[in-house]
Amino acid sequence: MIEADVILFETERMYFRQFRAEDAQLLFELDSDPEVMRFISKGQPTPLNRIQNEFIPRFLEYYRQSPPQGFWAANLRRNHEFMGWFHLRPDRISPREMELGYRLKRSVWGRGLATEGARALLERALEEWGYARICARTLAGNLASRRVMEKVGLKFEAEFFYGENVLPGWTETERRAVKYSTQAKAPSQTIKVPGGSRAATLQL
Numbered sequence: 700m701i702e703a704d705v706i707l708f709e710t711e712r713m714y715f716r717q718f719r720a721e722d723a724q725l726l727f728e729l730d731s732d733p734e735v736m737r738f739i740s741k742g743q744p745t746p747l748n749r750i751q752n753e754f755i756p757r758f759l760e761y762y763r764q765s766p767p768q769g770f771w772a773a774n775l776r777r778n779h780e781f782m783g784w785f786h787l788r789p790d791r792i793s794p795r796e797m798e799l800g801y802r803l804k805r806s807v808w809g810r811g812l813a814t815e816g817a818r819a820l821l822e823r824a825l826e827e828w829g830y831a832r833i834c835a836r837t838l839a840g841n842l843a844s845r846r847v848m849e850k851v852g853l854k855f856e857a858e859f860f861y862g863e864n865v866l867p868g869w870t871e872t873e874r875r876a877v878k879y880s881t882q883a884k885a886p887s888q889t890i891k892v893p894g895g896s897r898a899a900t901l902q903l
């Protein structure tokens with residue numbers, strides 16, 4: 700029996716759903732495109748056994764968390780095609796922040812889909828799920844990824860270098876990276892102005 704998809708939310712063109720063990724092959728195909736992996740592993744594919752034994756178990760573990768965090772598959776609403784994934788997880792360098800990320804199949808690039816999915820996830824994270832601070836990181840040369848960050852309203856925060864433990868065998872120049880971030884707006888509250896009859900809204 701094939702289990703029904705567990706859907707987190709929908710956008711205009713896609714839906715976010717939980718991964719299942721059966722998705723290993725789709726992830727393997729995604730990570731087998733050297734262009735997709737260019738700024739992640741210099742084009743090296745991820746072995747299927749790592750996807751099955753490390754990544755998918757980690758993805759499934761995230762779904763126990765509330766408010767939501769983790770990796771979600773993104774499928775096109777039009778034909779249910781698997782496009783890739785988005786993540787929102789504790790940042791590995793500053794774990795009090797949540798890190799936004801995305802990886803899509805080359806066949807769907809350039810149509811605004813990463814922007815659409817990232818924007819929807821960011822809005823929910825800040826406005827519904829109560830996360831205070833969201834960041835995103837990428838290698839400095841990954842201009843498409845940086846552009847998506849800018850388009851969804853993240854602001855450049857800092858340049859940094861991924862450690863050799865993260866990208867073993869890469870030179871320091873190759874490990875140069877950028878961090879973008881944003882934070883939740885302070886909640887607005889309506890208060891009475893002393894001595895007056897009008898209410899004023901202050902950003903607290």
Ligand SMILES: CC(C)(COP(=O)(O)OP(=O)(O)OC[C@H]1O[C@@H](n2cnc3c(N)ncnc32)[C@H](O)[C@@H]1OP(=O)(O)O)[C@@H](O)C(=O)NCCC(=O)NCCS
Binds near residue numbers: 800809838841
């Ligand atoms: C990064 C990625 C998710 C973008 O997906 P996408 O659906 O094509 O993104 P969008 O269409 O929403 O936006 C891409 C933007 O980058 C721009 N862009 C693409 N390639 C670019 C390049 N080489 N230089 C400058 N800008 C570029 C596009 O023109 C577009 O901006 P615009 O709308 O102002 O024209 C996709 O390329 C991908 O999956 N890459 C491989 C995985 C990866 O690197 N993930 C990020 C790791 S941190």
